[in-house]
Amino acid sequence: MPSPTPGNQPDVAQATEQLAAEEARTGGTRRRSAWRLMLPTLTPxxxxxxxxxxxxxxxxxxxxFLVGDPSVIRDIGLTGPSSEHLLGTTQTGQDVLAQLAWATRGSLxxxxxxxxxxxxxxxxxxxxxxxxxxxxxxxxSLLSNVFLVIxxxxxxxxxxxxxxxxxRGWWTIAIVLAITSWAGSARVxxxxxLSVRSRDYVAASRVxxxxxxxxxxxxxxPNLLPVIASQFVxxxxxxILSEAGLSFIGLGSSNSATLGTMLFYAQNGFALSLGAWWWFVPPGLMIALFGMGLSLVNFSIDEVIDPKLKNVRLHRKRAKRIRRLEEAARS
Structure with a gap:
């Protein structure tokens, strides 16, 4: 294979300058739109x-609306997944898929x-x-500190x-959880x-x-929307996690189905010791996947709150593109 001559090698420095100019031009276009600044970049x-x-x-x-009644009792207790019951049945013959659908709605x-x-x-x-x-x-502030100390x-x-x-319905549990979880966000x-209140445009509006x-x-x-969105997520x-914990110890909603109540009844039915994995794995996996999805969205919102996180990701992406140009130049 003939060695490349300087004339046909890509100019890495020039390509890097063009890449920086393109990023600066597109970045300037983004800065002209205030709405785009409020939205996280669509990352994988x-x-x-x-x-x-x-x-x-x-x-x-x-x-x-697509599954049957989750409370129907059948004489086929603890049967594994099949074509008739995709996620099997509980100890009393109740369809696990139907329970999972209704429990997911309750937890949401x-x-x-x-x-x-x-x-x-x-x-x-x-x-x-x-x-x-x-x-x-x-x-x-005193009230917030009291709730933070407890x-x-x-x-x-x-x-x-x-x-x-x-x-003890689902709305009662939700109110109890909300009352005990607002203090940390209020401090933030x-x-x-206090930082935004001292700015000139706020003082001008008050004057x-x-x-x-x-x-x-x-x-x-409007300046606090990214922080509020992150706190909401x-x-x-x-x-969801707190409700699942309360239901698992028997203090959750008694008249509505949630993912926590599914785990509670699976524990009381000795699903783990009996090897009925299809009874407790689906609700636990549903909680994990939903928490994972919300966490990934929250990480993306953090990039809006702290631009340094976004700059680090952009610098890494730019460094990878420059390395590919250098590898192309050496090949």
């Missing part, structure tokens, strides 16, 4: 996370409600208190234990609001006589 991890969330959400939304409802309520509480105590300042801020899981267990069993939003709610919603809140993950 983000695509996988969105796919997992969408697939599980569709299964929990549409699946209950709890996670969504916990995320919404916890985000609203953290925004109310963190953003509004920091904007008002003075005694209001001190009072809200251990979360024991507090949830105590509150859930005092709720009557007949009134308070620190961010112009704008109402407090308008200054918060128009001037302050984290609250959904924490809500």
């Amino acid at each position: 991890w983000l695509a996988i996370g969105l796919f997992l969330i969408l697939a599980i959400a569709l299964f929990g939304t549409i699946g209950p 409802q709890i996670g969504l409600l916990v995320g919404v309520l916890a985000t609203i509480l953290s925004a109310a105590f963190g953003i509004y208190g920091a904007y008002l300042g003075g005694l209001a801020d001190e009072g809200f 251990p979360g899981l024991p507090l949830v267990i105590v509150i859930a234990a005092f709720v009557p069993r007949e009134a 939003l308070r620190a961010q609001t 112009a006589g704008e109402r407090s709610w308008r200054v918060i919603t128009v001037e302050i809140l 984290f609250a959904v993950i924490a809500g």
Whole structure:
């Protein structure tokens, strides 16, 4: 193979300069759109996370209409997966696939409600208190510190234990979890609001006589949307995992199906010792996959909050492209 001459070798330095110029030009185009700055770049991890969330959400939304009644008892207890029962049956002959579909819907409802309520509480105590300042801020901060000092899981267990069993529905568990999980997010939003409140455009709006709610919603809140979105995703993950833990120890929702109640009944039915893996593996795997999808989305939102994370990824991508140019030059 003849050695390459300098005349036909690619100019790596020139290609690198062109690559940098192209990135600068496209980066300038992106900077002209404020909306694009609020959206994370579609990376493979983000695509996988969105796919997992969408697939599980569709299964929990549409699946209950396609499967049978999960409470029907049959005389074929603990049968493995078959063409008639794709995920087998429980100890009392109930179809595991039907239970999984309804349980996924219940867990998604709890996670969504916990995320919404916890985000609203953290925004109310963190953003509004920091904007008002003075005694209001001190009072809200004191309340947040009290909830942060109290251990979360024991507090949830105590509150859930005092709720009557007949009134322990999925919405009750969601409210209990939301009340005990907003304080940390409120502290983060308070620190961010104190930073944004001192900026010139916020001061100009206050001097112009704008109402407090308008200054918060128009001037302050848009700057906090990535942080709020990240906290919402984290609250959904924490809500689903906390509910599964409560249900596993018998303090979860007693009149609705969730992934945690499936694991609870599988434990009481000695599924592990009997080798009935199809009873406890699907709900556990569903929780793991949904948590993985939300975590991947949360990591992508972190790149919007902290541009340094995005710059590190872009520098690695650029370095790989430069290495490929150098390898092409040596070949």
